[in-house]
Amino acid sequence: MNDNNMLRAPAEVKYAEELDWLESIDDGPKPFSWRLSPRMVRLFVLGSEPSDGLDRQIPQKWFGDRSFVERSIVTLASDRGLLLIGDPGTGKSWLAELLSAAICRNSTLVVQGTAGTTEDHIKYSWNVSMVIAKGQSRESMIPSPIMTAMERGVIGRFEELTRSTSDVQDALISILSEKYVSIPELDDDNIVFAQPGFSIIATANSRDRGVNDLSSALKRRFNFVRIPVVTNKRSEAEIVRFRTSELLRRHRIELELPPTLLDILLQSFADLRTASASATSDDDKLESALSTAEQIGVLEDAILHSQFFGDRVLGARTLAGSLVSSLARRSPEDLAILNKFWHGVVEPRSKDEGGPWQDFLEGGRETIAALS
Incomplete structure (x- = not known):
């Protein structure tokens, strides 16, 4: 077969x-x-x-x-x-x-x-x-x-x-x-x-x-x-790399996954899980389970968008747009949570670390504004 x-x-x-x-x-x-x-x-x-x-x-x-x-x-x-x-x-x-x-x-x-x-x-x-x-x-x-x-x-x-x-x-x-x-x-x-x-x-x-x-x-x-949910960043990175490489082969796409962008994705999900765990009510939590499978979905969406509508290079701005679009399932509740996260977590990280985090910040802001 x-x-x-x-x-x-x-x-x-x-x-x-x-x-x-x-x-x-x-x-x-x-x-x-x-x-x-x-x-x-x-x-x-x-x-x-x-x-x-x-x-x-x-x-x-x-x-x-x-x-x-x-x-x-x-x-x-x-x-x-x-x-x-x-x-x-x-x-x-x-x-x-x-x-x-x-x-x-x-x-x-x-x-x-x-x-x-x-x-x-x-x-x-x-x-x-x-x-x-x-x-x-x-x-x-x-x-x-x-x-x-x-x-x-x-x-x-x-x-x-x-x-x-x-x-x-x-x-x-x-x-x-x-x-x-x-x-x-x-x-x-x-x-x-x-x-x-x-x-x-x-x-x-x-x-x-x-x-x-x-x-x-x-x-x-x-x-x-x-x-259990995978919380070890190294194990989670291995899973995401493995599944993403399979998706790339299936779609016959030759595109390199920059390690810095994978780190941004993993860190963002880790921060979102921390925020969800400290939330006092369900209204303050994203509807998403924030699972490893959802990270893979966000990455696949970003890769396909880059392949078909971008310059065939995965960028932080595209990754941020895919993340916000994938996780904003309830409107306006999830958008409000993501907007708060972007201002309280992503913005400080972009100031401290610079580089792709700045494009990630701007890409998220643009998508949140477009969906609001």
Whole structure:
């Protein structure tokens, strides 16, 4: 399968050659029908080190604490589901995709949790025209991604679990505990049993607490791995560089990311988080989660703007405009917060440090004025 024909290739396609090579040298014990051993899964996600003694370097793809990845892998080797929980933009879905790709070479069996998600989305539905023509049978049944994962003995994914209703969550309890789905409409062949290797990786947004809280029964069937917001500037810089280089390759753009501008972006988000943490009410906080993912979005916006409407050189003025435009989601509340931030934080920094900070100051001011 060629990833050039996809807007965004899944991890098992994007890293197919790398996964093939890891599988060819992997002599470690593998649980169930796993394609890679747990050690190789960890190496695929976190990248190789000289001490691994490999003939080629494996790049790091997810940046976070090693223990989070190891606990996730161990959970998937057991009979419990894995729940990755954390703030928006902390890389939960990306980690789930990488784990699925490494374990079973299929990360696309996904259910997206919403208020409109029903039991059919995690069990099965029917092809109405086939039912009318031939009646209900296994051939006229449309299995959900979760049921398909059960039949194949692979990983199924459930995104934003806490956004789905309690009925859907309750239906998931029986799948996780009994490991089969009954089909009462059929007289024969009316049970789908999960094959060895089946598991579920779910994600939950910690900001959705109170939307549809998980029952204690469902919680018992998951091992929780909490993914914190990345606050270490070095780690965050590595994530932003990694994801931005991928975006540049995807858009076929040759543009250098000046280190000084990356520092300005990282420092601005750090300062905004500090201001948000000290705010006394929600009205004084930006609606944005100020996550690493949002930094990447700001940078991508600035790069594309420079490529298509600028002189193909990323500048501080363009970066500031992208930052303000991306974070000003509520008007006038967010604009007022950003205006205060620009006067109280960015302006003093531009006086103290000069250089690109001065253009960053002016670019932000212009965008705030234009949006006000």
